[in-house]
Amino acid sequence: MEKEKxxxxxxxxxxxxxxxxxxxxxxxxxxxxxxxxxxxINPKGEEVLGYRREDLVGSPWISLFSERVRPEVRxxxxxxLRGEAVAEENYPAVTRPGEERILRWNCASIRDASGNPVGxxxxxxxxxxxxxxxxxxxxxxxxxxxxxxxxxEVKGLLDLDSLVQEVMDQIGCVIGTEIFGLFLLEQxxxxxxxxxxxxPS
Numbered sequence: 265m266e267k268e269k270x271x272x273x274x275x276x277x278x279x280x281x282x283x284x285x286x287x288x289x290x291x292x293x294x295x296x297x298x299x300x301x302x303x304x305i306n307p308k309g310e311e312v313l314g315y316r317r318e319d320l321v322g323s324p325w326i327s328l329f330s331e332r333v334r335p336e337v338r339x340x341x342x343x344x345l346r347g348e349a350v351a352e353e354n355y356p357a358v359t360r361p362g363e364e365r366i367l368r369w370n371c372a373s374i375r376d377a378s379g380n381p382v383g384x385x386x387x388x389x390x391x392x393x394x395x396x397x398x399x400x401x402x403x404x405x406x407x408x409x410x411x412x413x414x415x416x417e418v419k420g421l422l423d424l425d426s427l428v429q430e431v432m433d434q435i436g437c438v439i440g441t442e443i444f445g446l447f448l449l450e451q452x453x454x455x456x457x458x459x460x461x462x463x464p465s
Contacts, residue, residue, distance in 0.1 A: 292367060292388035295374060296325045300341060303383065312367075312390050314360035325386070330356040330364060344371045345381045354391065366392045 286293050292309040296302055302320045310317060313328065320328075329337050333355050340350050350371055356364040367388035374383040 289387075292386075292390070294325060294386045294388070295383060296386075297383045298345065298381065300325050300338075300384070309388075312359070312365060312388075313357060325384075328357050330358055341371065341384055344373050344384050347373065347381070357388070364392075365390055 286304075286306050289306055290308055292312050293304075293306040294302060294309055295304045301322055302325050305313075305315075305317055305320050309315075313320075326334050326338055326341070337355055340353070344350050352368055352370045354366050354368050357367050358364055368391050369386055369388045371384055371386045373381040374385050376382050
């Protein structure tokens with residue numbers, strides 16, 4: 265009698281498939297233990313950050329971030345380990361040459377068979393160029409708003425008709441007569457800007 269084959273365990277196949285996905289992913293993938301030490305980083309992570317895998321394994325993940333955001337990143341990682349839902353967020357990572365790259369991070373906890381958190385998996389998308397473009401676009405929009413505001417003010421100042429009428433009113437009040445003219449001397453020639461009272465002709 266032929267022995268019945270044990271049921272196939274798909275877990276090893278899934279782990280192999282997941283490993284292939286992580287290694288070939290076009291995003292940064294970093295895994296840590298519960299203390300935040302890096303356990304693995306994929307090739308895209310090496311490319312973006314400029315480090316070799318062997319240089320990073322065992323080092324604190326938090327050390328890759330700019331110092332000014334480390335406290336906030338640490339709080340978010342602790343929240344992930346507690347099982348809290350943490351939204352995606354942009355954080356600057358510092359590359360080996362010292363350049364800052366803006367990465368959009370999505371983090372999730374790594375759990376053991378009993379469901380206990382044993383680490384964190386971070387997936388980062390390099391959005392540096394997109395972030396720079398959006399920053400420059402906002403700056404240009406602000407410049408246009410300022411220029412428009414200034415042009416409106418200048419336009420008001422260059423409203424010659426209104427300005428002349430205002431001057432004529434002031435002159436009339438000062439000299440106490442209703443018949444007078446306002447002339448502009450330009451290159452030795454007198455130009456009549458306005459006349460009040462009887463017609464100059």
